[in-house]
Amino acid sequence: MGNEESSLSRTEGQVDGRPVTFKVRHDEKTGGRELIWQEHENDVEGRLADKDIIAVLPVHAQIPDDYSILYAAPNPSATNDSKASPILFKSLLATRLPQPFIHHFQPPGNACWQLRADNGSLPNLHIVVSSGSGTGQAEDVWTRLLKPMLQHVCPKADAYALHYTTSEHSVAELTREVVLPQANDGIMQAIILLSGDGGLVDIVNALLEGPGGKRYKKPNATLLPLGTGNAMAHSVGLTNDNTLGLRNLLQGTTRPLPLFRASFSPGARLLVNEAREERQLSLVHGAPTVYGAVVCSWGLHAGLVADSDTSEYRKHGAERFKMAAEEALFPKNGSSAHAYRGQVSTLRPGSENWERVERETHAYVLATLVSKLEKGFTISPASKPLDGKLRLVHFGAIGGQGAMEIMTKAYDGGKHIEDERVGYEEILGLRIEFEEEEARWRRVCVDGKIVRVEAGGWVEVRGGVESVLDLIVDERR
Numbered sequence: 462m463g464n465e466e467s468s469l470s471r472t473e474g475q476v477d478g479r480p481v482t483f484k485v486r487h488d489e490k491t492g493g494r495e496l497i498w499q500e501h502e503n504d505v506e507g508r509l510a511d512k513d514i515i516a517v518l519p520v521h522a523q524i525p526d527d528y529s530i531l532y533a534a535p536n537p538s539a540t541n542d543s544k545a546s547p548i549l550f551k552s553l554l555a556t557r558l559p560q561p562f563i564h565h566f567q568p569p570g571n572a573c574w575q576l577r578a579d580n581g582s583l584p585n586l587h588i589v590v591s592s593g594s595g596t597g598q599a600e601d602v603w604t605r606l607l608k609p610m611l612q613h614v615c616p617k618a619d620a621y622a623l624h625y626t627t628s629e630h631s632v633a634e635l636t637r638e639v640v641l642p643q644a645n646d647g648i649m650q651a652i653i654l655l656s657g658d659g660g661l662v663d664i665v666n667a668l669l670e671g672p673g674g675k676r677y678k679k680p681n682a683t684l685l686p687l688g689t690g691n692a693m694a695h696s697v698g699l700t701n702d703n704t705l706g707l708r709n710l711l712q713g714t715t716r717p718l719p720l721f722r723a724s725f726s727p728g729a730r731l732l733v734n735e736a737r738e739e740r741q742l743s744l745v746h747g748a749p750t751v752y753g754a755v756v757c758s759w760g761l762h763a764g765l766v767a768d769s770d771t772s773e774y775r776k777h778g779a780e781r782f783k784m785a786a787e788e789a790l791f792p793k794n795g796s797s798a799h800a801y802r803g804q805v806s807t808l809r810p811g812s813e814n815w816e817r818v819e820r821e822t823h824a825y826v827l828a829t830l831v832s833k834l835e836k837g838f839t840i841s842p843a844s845k846p847l848d849g850k851l852r853l854v855h856f857g858a859i860g861g862q863g864a865m866e867i868m869t870k871a872y873d874g875g876k877h878i879e880d881e882r883v884g885y886e887e888i889l890g891l892r893i894e895f896e897e898e899e900a901r902w903r904r905v906c907v908d909g910k911i912v913r914v915e916a917g918g919w920v921e922v923r924g925g926v927e928s929v930l931d932l933i934v935d936e937r938r
Contacts, residue, residue, distance in 0.1 A: 474526075474557035476500075476507065483555075485562045494565045496530075496558075509553075512702040516711045517558065517566040518614065526557050530566075531610065531711075533704045543778075546601040548705055550609045568712040584649035584681075586621035587640065589632060591656030595687045596778050599655040600625070602685060602705065607653070610707060629733060632660050636667035640680055644668065647676040653710070657688010658755050661930075662908035665720060666752050668929040670743055681715050683933035689778060689835075690909075692755045696831035697846040697934050713935040717928035719830050719849035723757050723907050724748040724923075728915030732904075735771050736911065753908040756834065757922045758827040759893055760801045761864060763906035764789055770911065782835065786868070790861035798824065800858030802897055807853060808890035815892060818884070822858040825867075828891045828922050829854070832875075841885075842875030846934065851924035853891060855884045891922040 471484045481498040488495070493511035500507070515531040533548040588607070590599045603623075611621075624635055632654075643650055654660040664682065685706040686694035693699075699706045722745070729749045730739040742749035756762070765785035790798045800822035806815040828851055832844040841852045856867060859882060870877035878885040895903045895918055903914045914920060 472557055472559050477554050483559050485559050494562055496562055514566055515704045515707045516568055517563055528555050528558050530555050544597040544601060546598055546605045550606050552613055584651040587652045588621050589624045589654050591626045591660055594656045595689050599687050602655055632663035633667045636664045641668055641671045644678050644680055645674055647678045649678055650680040652680055652682040654682055655685045655687050657691055658693050659909045662753055665930055669752055679929060679931050681931040681933055683710050692831050692834045695833040695836055709935045713933040715931040716847050716934050718754055718930045718932045719847055720752050720754055720926035720928060721851055721922055721924045722926050723751045724921045725914060726918035728918055729912050732911045732913055751907045755831050755908045756827060756829045758906045760823050761789060761825045762827050763904050766906045767904050767911045790864055798861040801902055804894040806892045807888045810887060810889055820857045824856055824858045824864050826855045837872050839875035840871055851888050853886055853888045856882050894919045
């Protein structure tokens with residue numbers, strides 16, 4: 462039975478000073494709560510859907526019946542402006558709300574998320590506005606959504622450092638120069654990232670560059686998902702409502718962010734500036750290394766991420782991946798989809814020996830810590846939020862049509878893993894030894910970063926890296 466009204470939830474109260482009758486509609490299937498109110502004087506009905514509500518907060522401890530309802534409303538300007546914030550911050554003052562509604566939406570503990578205080582002290586707060594993420598919405602989201610919410614919730618929460626990115630290296634530089642030294646000094650820090658998955662991987666890699674030591678204090682981070690794929694946000698449930706991560710920001714708790722390490726052969730280089738430039742990778746135990754929290758891939762996935770990483774493609778948002786996949790699977794010159802040549806080996810739980818995948822050519826090799834790579838694309842249905850388990854999805858060179866069939870099933874709740882052509886398993890490690898002459902077929906994707914491996918080179922992926930960053934996640938929903 463769904464959408465049942467509970468008579469226990471009906472109360473008399475006020476909205477912005479106007480007398481109303483409240484009632485709460487409970488959807489038993491989803492657990493959602495919709496607030497409905499009827500104004501006494503003019504018979505006007507108002508309502509707020511569960512997915513639009515950010516939080517319900519007490520106005521003042523000495524006025525127990527008054528609550529502020531924070532919610533998100535669509536931004537009309539976003540229809541014709543791809544850089545406009547998709548939603549706007551709104552609030553209502555409500556008196557004598559139904560108790561079940563309050564209980565459902567009131568954050569646990571201190572309502573001022575701040576901020577995750579440590580022994581009563583507030584952390585240093587960094588707000589990172591990634592201007593180049595996704596379709597460029599971050600600046601307007603800060604101005605019209607996050608900033609007014611912070612001012613409403615915590616009027617004193619203006620002691621923050623605001624950072625606008627000016628290049629793809631800005632987040633790493635901020636972490637290296639500011640966040641890491643403070644973490645090593647035992648200073649508590651909170652980071653709000655208006656970005657995609659790339660912001661997280663930049664922070665993680667910069668934090669792992671410096672010695673931790675006994676005084677190291679893990680920063681906590683929260684995402685307002687404004688990237689293209691937003692794999693982490695989709696996988697931990699940040700996109701299950703319409704608040705663009707604000708509900709999670711206020712109501713979530715800290716969880717360690719699981720990580721993996723991708724080690725490369727000596728000639729591997731990071732591609733930057735739309736692959737026009739190369740950069741050396743940080744060395745860990747003598748090997749060029751990148752850390753990740755989402756995915757490490759070779760083949761179709763890495764190729765389409767790399768090929769679509771241009772300013773022209775990024776204008777199309779998540780559609781850029783499908784556009785690049787179409788070209789990779791069905792090349793305009795009429796040739797077949799590429800068959801990637803290399804030796805793939807895995808290290809399984811409980812084993813100390815690497816086992817080779819008995820296949821000479823490959824189409825798709827992807828190790829991941831998350832369940833979804835983009836909205837609706839469930840690449841690893843067995844993965845649970847932040848469970849730390851590395852899983853491998855792979856299949857051979859079966860032609861463009863065959864690969865398209867498998868990928869389409871991933872959009873159907875992850876049914877691709879039921880296809881007998883697909884390998885799917887939990888692993889401890891993955892190793893790829895490349896046998897390709899052309900450099901374009903030796904590109905590896907690590908959380909959206911593209912690494913090009915030299916001819917005859919290799920990459921080895923290992924999970925279980927000690928976490929250096931906490932992620933804010935609302936596990937109640």
